[in-house]
Amino acid sequence: MTKALVTGCAGFIGSHLTQRLLNDGVTVIGIDGFVDNYDVAAKLRNLAEIGNRPAFTFHSTMLQAQRWKDWLDGVDVVYHLAALPGVRNSWGKAFTDYVSHNILATQFLLEACAQLPKPPVVVVSSSSSVYGTMQGTFTNENAPLRPVSPYGMTKEAMEQICLVYVKAFGLPVTMLRYFTVYGPRQRPDMAFHLFFRKMLKGEAVSVFGDGQQSRDFTYVTDAVEANLLAAKHAAPGDIFNVGGDREIKLIDVLGIMGGLLNITPQIVYQTGPVGDSQRTCADITLAQTRLGYHPQVSLEDGLRQQLADIRSQGKGS
Template identity: 75%
Template sequence: MTKALVTGCAGFIGSHLTQRLLRDGATVIGIDGFLDNYDVAAKLRNLAEIGTHPAFTFHSAMIQANRWEEWLEGVDVVYHLAALPGVRSSWGTAFTDYVSHNILGTQSLLEACLKLPKPPVIVASSSSSVYGTMDGDKTDEQTPLRPISPYGVTKASMEQICQVYVKAFGLPVTMLRYFTVYGPRQRTDMAFHRFFRHLMKGETVSIYGDGQQSRDFTFVTDAVEANILAAQYADPGDIFNIGGDREFKLIDVLNLMGSLLNVSPKITYMADSAGDSKRTSADIRFATGKLGYKPRVALEEGLRLQLADLQAQDKG
């Protein structure tokens, strides 16, 4: 039986991954802490969704607690999703916290894994944050990294420290660059969650910029599948783009949300937000060829599922 460690297990992607592993028959050790910039109530709901599964052990702690000997005992595979999220909150003095969580926390995990029989370590990165604004056609993994926010700098640095441990010690670390993941349990500060909430209440939706910025959107179960595949088929040091089936303008997504609710969105346009990418578009050929990754949930279906989850929350 596989024993997995999932850092960030109570978060958006982490809770879905934990459930998938448990359904697949794995034993899961989950670690998560509670930070001011992540809705605590949302994390508690996510933990409730996971439930009291006999094969799941939860530790409420920050990874900086460095209880790795306890957490990693007997572990066969590590999924590292814990991070301090948020582009807009990473400026100024907060950058110190981002360095602590995203770079130093990751390095301490890698150091601890050296004491084990080299388990696969699957690390969550961020496409728009490490690539910056993307030009031309689809972006592949060889595209130079040009982060445009302090958060992006920490994610790019996290990837670099992972590569150092691959090259120096042969640690089997794989990095997944997610392209704008959405779906049920999405963080409450993220755009789709906020848009749906405003539309459901008949409120005006505020958009940074002119709404013409575009994204490659990835449904959460597709991101989870990428983690499972990477643990099986990736080689040490591999980096994979994990995206959806096509690129959409933000204004078109908002109108699609409105159609699902039978409302016409009322929109207020605000100034561009520093650190936000204008465009992301994933070239996923490497992940498709090596991992067999293929996005299976189209945007409209994924939005329906996210809306249904929000409506179910309201019904209690």
Template identity: 85%
Template sequence: MTKALVTGCAGFIGSHLTQRLLSEGVTVIGIDGFLDNYDVAAKLRNLAQIGSHPAFTFHSTMLQAQRWKDWLEGVDVVYHLAALPGVRNSWGKAFTDYVNHNILATQMLLEACLQQPKPPTVVVSSSSSVYGTMQGSFTDEIAPLRPVSPYGVTKESMEQICQVYVKAYGLRVTMLRYFTVYGPRQRPDMAFHRFFRQLMKGEQVTIFGDGQQSRDFTYVADAVRANILAAKCAAPGEIFNVGGDREIKLLDVLAIMGGLLNVTPKLTFQSGPAGDSKRTCADITLAQTRLGYKPQVPLEEGLRLQLADMRSQAKG
């Protein structure tokens, strides 16, 4: 791979992926429309971390601008991370925006890739939200898709659009279902960022639900590695779970966070939001066997690194 397009390059995962590609000598075209779903200043900081690398060209615009000649010419791999994230905000009138950014923009991108003289490989970021609340032990990629939020519905629909282009045209598209990614630069609306911020200020930590909900948390560098492995190894139409080192309850995560800060978290509980899954747990066997993916950063170390990054930002 010599040239890549990263959509959503100023976002949480996208900025880390862009840096990794540049460090490996890849020329990167980056696109980000700076959606205001959270503080744009955070995205600008992410972009500043990438810096003015000579092999990086940045376009501040939405995919809907469809400047494909500028973006796709000579590109070997497209990493499609641009999306409107978040379960809680996807209800009501906002659903139109989720359809626009998660489904329609993806279809436009796939159509444009198809029109290239040599269509690039496309690695699309999906979500464990397509499964809804998981049952049984670990969930593999053939488990039923039962999203419990409008956001999850748009991610499932996005996957279906991708499969249509694979089956009809043989477009080389693979999809990665992330299980709650965390780490430095995590979005400020996400739980770990919010928990650390409240703990650092000595405030009560607000938990939505009873804290017994469990998650499979994925460190951001592991998610980045999965993207690069998928571009190299995946076959068209393949879907992979991208998870962390274990499933853990939210209350147990807070105990680890408190230990890192030498504080005992003071907790307050609110009713859980509609569409919030009670349990996620990734079976990553397929990613291990097909891609060679294995999470390398344990939760305790990942939380330490996220805390260090947040402290550094607070000083800056």
């Protein structure tokens, strides 16, 4: 691989992936429309972290602009991370935006790739939200898709449109279902970022529900590695879970965070919002055997690095 296109390159995972590719000697075309679902200043900081590099060309525009001739020229791999994230904001009138950014923009990309004489490999970022609340043991990729939010539904529809293009055109598309990615540059509206900021200020942390909900947390550099492995080893139509080192209850995560700060977190419990899954837990056996994916960063180490990043930004006291 010599040239890659990264959509959503100024975002959380996208900026880390872009940096990794550049460090590996890959020429990168980056696109980001700076959707204002959270503070755009955070995305600008991410771009600053990438820096001005000769091998990096950045386009500040939406995928809906469809400037594919410029964006896809000579590209070997497309990493499609651009999307409108967030479960809780996907209800009501906002759903139209989720359809536009998560489904329609993906279809535009796939259609453009399918028209090329030699289509690039396309690695698409999906979400564990397609599963909804998981039952029983760890969930593998054959589990029923039962999203419990409009956001999760758009991610499921995005996967389906990808499979349609695989079947119709043989387009080399693979999908990665991330399980709650965290780490430096995490979106400021996400739980770990909010929790650390509150704790650093000596304020109480708001927890939706009883804190017994469990998650499988994935450190951002592990998510990046999964993208690179998928580009090399996945077959058209493959779907992989991308998870962390273990499932853990939210209340126990808060205990780890408090330990890093040498405090006992103050917790205020609130009614859980509609659309939140009670449990997500990844069976990553398929990614391990087919891609060679193995999470390298423990939750404790990952939280320590995220805390250091937040402190370096002066976001806490």
